[in-house]
Amino acid sequence: MALRNSTSGPVKTVSFHQNWSAYAFLAPALVILFLSLLLPAAATLLMSFTDVSFLKPTNFVGFDNYVKLFNDTRFQQAVGNTIHYTIGVTFPTMVLGLLAAVALNQKVPGRMAFRTIFYLPVLTSLIAAAVVWAYVYEPYAGPLNGLLTRVGLPPQPWLQNPGLAMNALIIMAIWRDFGTAMIIYLAGLQDIPNDLYEAARLDGAKGKDIFLRITVPMLSSVTFYLLIILIVQTFQVFGAIYVMTQGGPLGSTETVVYQMYQTAFGYTEFGYGAAMSTVLFLTILVFSIIGTRIMRRKDA
Amino acid sequence: MARLELSNVSKSYGAFDAITDVSLAIEDGEFAVFVGPSGCGKSTLLRLIAGLDPISDGAITIGRDDVTRKPAGTRSVAMVFQSYALYPHMSVYDNIAFPLQMERRSKGDIRQQVEKAASTVRLSTRLKDKPAKLSGGQRQRVAIARAIVRKPKIFLMDEPLSNLDAALRIEMRTELTQLHKELGATMVYVTHDQLEAMTMADRIVVLNGGRVEQVGRPMDLYHRPVNRFVAGFIGSPPMNMLRGRVKAIESEYHSFDVAGIGTIVIDGLAERLKIGEEVVLGIRPEYLAPHPAGSEPLIKIGVVPRSVERLGAQTIIHGAIEGQNFTCVFAGDQAVEPGRELSVYCDAANIHVFDAAGTTVSRK
Numbered sequence: 186m187a188l189r190n191s192t193s194g195p196v197k198t199v200s201f202h203q204n205w206s207a208y209a210f211l212a213p214a215l216v217i218l219f220l221s222l223l224l225p226a227a228a229t230l231l232m233s234f235t236d237v238s239f240l241k242p243t244n245f246v247g248f249d250n251y252v253k254l255f256n257d258t259r260f261q262q263a264v265g266n267t268i269h270y271t272i273g274v275t276f277p278t279m280v281l282g283l284l285a286a287v288a289l290n291q292k293v294p295g296r297m298a299f300r301t302i303f304y305l306p307v308l309t310s311l312i313a314a315a316v317v318w319a320y321v322y323e324p325y326a327g328p329l330n331g332l333l334t335r336v337g338l339p340p341q342p343w344l345q346n347p348g349l350a351m352n353a354l355i356i357m358a359i360w361r362d363f364g365t366a367m368i369i370y371l372a373g374l375q376d377i378p379n380d381l382y383e384a385a386r387l388d389g390a391k392g393k394d395i396f397l398r399i400t401v402p403m404l405s406s407v408t409f410y411l412l413i414i415l416i417v418q419t420f421q422v423f424g425a426i427y428v429m430t431q432g433g434p435l436g437s438t439e440t441v442v443y444q445m446y447q448t449a450f451g452y453t454e455f456g457y458g459a460a461m462s463t464v465l466f467l468t469i470l471v472f473s474i475i476g477t478r479i480m481r482r483k484d485a
Numbered sequence: 486m487a488r489l490e491l492s493n494v495s496k497s498y499g500a501f502d503a504i505t506d507v508s509l510a511i512e513d514g515e516f517a518v519f520v521g522p523s524g525c526g527k528s529t530l531l532r533l534i535a536g537l538d539p540i541s542d543g544a545i546t547i548g549r550d551d552v553t554r555k556p557a558g559t560r561s562v563a564m565v566f567q568s569y570a571l572y573p574h575m576s577v578y579d580n581i582a583f584p585l586q587m588e589r590r591s592k593g594d595i596r597q598q599v600e601k602a603a604s605t606v607r608l609s610t611r612l613k614d615k616p617a618k619l620s621g622g623q624r625q626r627v628a629i630a631r632a633i634v635r636k637p638k639i640f641l642m643d644e645p646l647s648n649l650d651a652a653l654r655i656e657m658r659t660e661l662t663q664l665h666k667e668l669g670a671t672m673v674y675v676t677h678d679q680l681e682a683m684t685m686a687d688r689i690v691v692l693n694g695g696r697v698e699q700v701g702r703p704m705d706l707y708h709r710p711v712n713r714f715v716a717g718f719i720g721s722p723p724m725n726m727l728r729g730r731v732k733a734i735e736s737e738y739h740s741f742d743v744a745g746i747g748t749i750v751i752d753g754l755a756e757r758l759k760i761g762e763e764v765v766l767g768i769r770p771e772y773l774a775p776h777p778a779g780s781e782p783l784i785k786i787g788v789v790p791r792s793v794e795r796l797g798a799q800t801i802i803h804g805a806i807e808g809q810n811f812t813c814v815f816a817g818d819q820a821v822e823p824g825r826e827l828s829v830y831c832d833a834a835n836i837h838v839f840d841a842a843g844t845t846v847s848r849k
Contacts, residue, residue, distance in 0.1 A: 378568065378570070380566050380568045380570035381570055381572060383537050383557075383564075383566070383570065384564070384566060384570035384572075384631075385572075385583070386537070386556075386557045386558055387535060387536075387537070387557050387558060387562065387563065387564050388558065388583050388584035388587055388631070388635070389558035389559075389584055389587035389588060390558065390583075390587050391558070394587060398572075398583075399572065402572075402574040402575075403573075403574060405574070
């Protein structure tokens with residue numbers, strides 16, 4: 186095995202023997218990576234071509250699981266729900282995160298306190314937060330309906346109405362995630378040289394122009410990064426659904442990962458679940474590659 | 486173009502006085518350079534003129550317009566920043582067009598103005614490029630074009646050449662001077678480099694500790710500095726400073742006892758020194774010669790060179806007299822050896838005398 190040395194001049198090759206210490210230092214990380222990531226991923230891929238289950242002997246089924254998956258209306262509904270959730274969470278989270286970051290990047294009194302308060306939901310346990318929000322949405326004793334009643338509006342069955350349940354989950358996710366977006370945007374804002382704002386002020390630009398022509402474009406790398414991580418993260422939503430709705434009512438909050446969990450661990454159809462997992466993995470991979478490409482092109 | 490006037494301008498940050506009571510008039514079309522060491526307040530003063538920071542006291546007038554309380558964008562000033570402050574996500578065209586777009590000018594007008602400004606700074610072929618693709622000098626020119634396009638009353642430049650390499654700095658220095666002539670603009674230029682100040686300025690404003698030390702034409706500052714600070718700051722290598730004491734005064738002549746040299750006699754000083762008073766004598770390194778030359782009385786000084794720099798056109802000798810650095814600049818390539826004492830000569834008429842407070846003792 187040989188490595189190419191990319192220095193200028195004649196191409197040199199460096200033998201494995203000469204680089205053994207580099208490989209020795211990399212080895213522990215490579216072993217962990219192999220055991221925790223590559224091995225399970227390969228096992229999942231293999232499983233997706235079988236009908237492995239605790240209840241019967243395992244058979245190789247080729248692409249049957251995938252054919253079944255693409256004809257499964259329940260899976261299609263789960264994909265639709267996942268897209269609804271992803272769009273519903275990602276964009277408002279980014280907009281609110283940006284606005285909060287811009288506001289708290291100014292020298293306003295109490296800005297450190299506000300930054301901490303906005304970031305606190307990110308630090309809370311997801312399960313604990315989901316239990317609290319389940320209480321908030323509780324139709325009879327929940328504080329949200331209590332508030333609605335007090336201002337003269339009818340109470341709503343937030344998590345029991347198929348038309349409302351997904352939006353209720355989205356609101357909770359925005360509450361939980363926008364602190365992350367805010368912190369990342371704040372870091373991005375602090376990277377923008379002050380000279381640019383001063384030059385823009387001297388050039389006659391005012392608040393709106395400065396925000397739209399300087400701040401937003403200067404944050405485009407951060408925005409792309411956030412977009413990708415939020416899409417990847419929301420595609421994998423599971424915990425909140427598991428605690429608050431179990432995919433209901435009428436499958437209206439059943440997302441791909443929740444359905445995958447149900448299929449594999451509820452119905453013990455591990456092969457079919459593995460096929461779902463593989464499709465999800467490939468989808469996320471595509472988004473990640475697109476994101477990385479765009480980022481690279483922007484940096485070039 | 487317009488006249489710029491600062492009247493008793495002060496700026497404080499809490500208890501720290503960055504600028505103290507600066508009054509100054511820069512004439513229409515003049516190229517004024519603010520020069521001084523780091524932290525002297527020159528960039529702060531420029532920012533106050535630009536309106537980027539509010540002043541604590543005083544008034545700023547541009548033309549007939551009192552702009553003291555006006556926001557930055559409405560003062561009709563353009564600024565070229567040390568970092569260039571180009572918008573990295575915009576093309577060269579959009580960078581130059583930005584101020585006009587903010588004025589909501591028509592697209593046709595903007596295109597015409599941008600092309601004209603780009604042509605002035607020789608960037609017509611790079612309009613579609615992003616700043617990252619340009620060299621340091623080209624970025625500098627974009628920043629200048631962005632300033633030109635606004636047709637401001639005053640151009641402000643904050644150390645615009647400090648990020649360029651030495652060769653490019655000399656080239657841009659000439660270009661900026663040329664541009665000033667072409668535009669006939671009032672320019673205020675900040676630098677810590679006295680060479681830039683000397684070569685570019687119509688008038689130099691020397692700042693120190695937030696105060697104006699002296700305002701004058703470059704050669705006035707060189708030949709007639711008002712105090713020790715200006716004398717030491719203007720000129721390179723800096724003026725040699727020798728500590729001494731007034732020994733005797735006889736009619737037109739002052740005798741000084743100078744440590745490490747002996748007695749130096751100077752005539753024609755205003756008689757306001759007292760016998761025994763401490764003074765500092767200043768001698769520019771370039772006014773020292775390796776041979777007796779010039780009008781009498783010549784002062785002979787013995788110096789032991791510690792190091793010798795041969796530049797071809799000049800020989801620079803670094804030595805010390807009584808622990809104080811002493812530098813000589815001789816024309817041409819001189820045969821001087823480090824460690825071997827040599828005698829250097831100076832015309833007494835070229836010696837500056839500063840009193841104990843550092844103020845220049847004027848000559849009759």
